[in-house]
Amino acid sequence: MSERPDFQPSTLAIHTNRAYEYQSNSILFPIHQTATYIHESVGVTKGYGYSRGANPTVNALEQAISALEGTPTALCFRSGMGAISTLCLGLLKAGDHVLLSEVIYGGTVRLFQQVLGNFGIEYSFVDTSNPQAVKDGLRTNTRLIFVETPANPTLKLSDVKALAEIAHARENTLLAVDNTFLTPLLQDVLGLGADISMLSTTKYIDGHNATIGGSLATHSQEITERLRLVRKTLGTIASPMDSWLTLQGVKTLPARLALHCQHAQQVAEWLEVYPRVERVYYPGLDSFPQKALATRQQKGYGGMLAFELKATTEESLRFINALKLCTCAESLGSVETLITNPATASHCDIPLEIRERLGVTDRLIRLSVGLEAPKDLIADFEQAFAVVFGGVR
Numbered sequence: 001m002s003e004r005p006d007f008q009p010s011t012l013a014i015h016t017n018r019a020y021e022y023q024s025n026s027i028l029f030p031i032h033q034t035a036t037y038i039h040e041s042v043g044v045t046k047g048y049g050y051s052r053g054a055n056p057t058v059n060a061l062e063q064a065i066s067a068l069e070g071t072p073t074a075l076c077f078r079s080g081m082g083a084i085s086t087l088c089l090g091l092l093k094a095g096d097h098v099l100l101s102e103v104i105y106g107g108t109v110r111l112f113q114q115v116l117g118n119f120g121i122e123y124s125f126v127d128t129s130n131p132q133a134v135k136d137g138l139r140t141n142t143r144l145i146f147v148e149t150p151a152n153p154t155l156k157l158s159d160v161k162a163l164a165e166i167a168h169a170r171e172n173t174l175l176a177v178d179n180t181f182l183t184p185l186l187q188d189v190l191g192l193g194a195d196i197s198m199l200s201t202t203k204y205i206d207g208h209n210a211t212i213g214g215s216l217a218t219h220s221q222e223i224t225e226r227l228r229l230v231r232k233t234l235g236t237i238a239s240p241m242d243s244w245l246t247l248q249g250v251k252t253l254p255a256r257l258a259l260h261c262q263h264a265q266q267v268a269e270w271l272e273v274y275p276r277v278e279r280v281y282y283p284g285l286d287s288f289p290q291k292a293l294a295t296r297q298q299k300g301y302g303g304m305l306a307f308e309l310k311a312t313t314e315e316s317l318r319f320i321n322a323l324k325l326c327t328c329a330e331s332l333g334s335v336e337t338l339i340t341n342p343a344t345a346s347h348c349d350i351p352l353e354i355r356e357r358l359g360v361t362d363r364l365i366r367l368s369v370g371l372e373a374p375k376d377l378i379a380d381f382e383q384a385f386a387v388v389f390g391g392v393r
């Protein structure tokens with residue numbers, strides 16, 4: 001949307017793809033559900049050859065995401081993991097080292113431990129909330145620092161600006177940030193100095209649990225073109241139908257995020273003083289140790305929180321099972337409130353002793369606060385507490 005640079009995000013989110021389709025003037029950008037494109041004569045196309053390389057509907061989503069990221073373009077993928085895999089396979093080679101946040105989505109850990117490690121890519125995990133630990137963790141062959149902030153599931157934050165300075169003090173080290181929990185609307189990681197912004201669009205960008213997808217955005221044309229080539233080679237591009245569905249989600253993203261933040265704040269404040277709750281992790285609470293960093297680097301505290309009950313693991317799981325409105329399901333960022341136990345879901349492959357050290361305990365509960373009325377969510381918690389603890393606060 002370089003021709004409309006002055007629009008606010010809520011306007012950009014709606015109008016980036018208002019390309020007027022010539023046959024009907026349909027207000028929605030059409031789904032180009034096609035594998036291939038007719039050559040007008042041998043070798044002469046309208047710029048599209050085969051949908052593993054590019055597709056107009058995927059491009060429309062890429063335009064929308066790049067408008068939010070503030071980049072010339074973006075690339076969309078079949079999944080968030082497809083985006084991370086393409087990033088790593090595109091930019092790394094055997095012998096390179098990657099420094100990762102130690103609190104991070106379990107699938108990212110699995111990718112390094114069970115796949116990339118087999119190809120001679122070195123990796124290590126550090127507490128990226130501590131810039132000195134990042135400096136100490138760098139090796140001569142560190143090519144990429146891959147950070148998740150806020151991190152899944154404990155919401156631990158890393159200072160993107162400080163990490164960008166550390167990466168860029170070296171000649172050949174890039175900083176990539178998984179910004180899935182906030183999206184560029186609540187945290188401009190590229191503006192803070194990161195080289196690459198990664199999103200699982202499955203979450204807030206789609207917002208309706210309709211698709212699995214991912215994106216990468218960078219100001220570097222060289223990196224974009226390299227990743228485009230690798231995406232085409234690996235076959236990790238998003239599908240036209242998923243891109244179209246995701247595009248509809250993008251239009252309401254600014255409005256949804258504002259509500260997610262409001263609702264999460266209310267729920268977090270209620271949980272924090274509830275006698276059966278031991279601790280709540282939410283960057284918008286004064287008790288959150290990194291609230292100052294959240295306020296400085298984020299434009300909102302987001303819709304995700306985590307908490308532990310003053311209860312055994314068994315009771316905590318019974319509490320989840322007793323909920324009627326909050327849905328027990330993996331994923332996050334949708335209009336529905338979703339609740340999970342990371343130890344048995346997203347982080348199940350991480351050994352117990354590591355999880356315990358990182359705060360991802362067996363009884364930790366992760367909550368993606370949706371758009372239902374907070375009053376109804378709180379009533380649901382109250383009835384579930386009554387089921388498990390018999391009304392004893």
Ligand SMILES: Cc1ncc(COP(=O)(O)O)c(C=O)c1O
Nearest residue numbers: 079080081105152180200202213
């Ligand atoms: C922070 C984060 N990054 C990446 C992913 C992977 O995305 P996808 O499930 O779209 O492959 C997830 C999925 O839960 C996630 O929570």
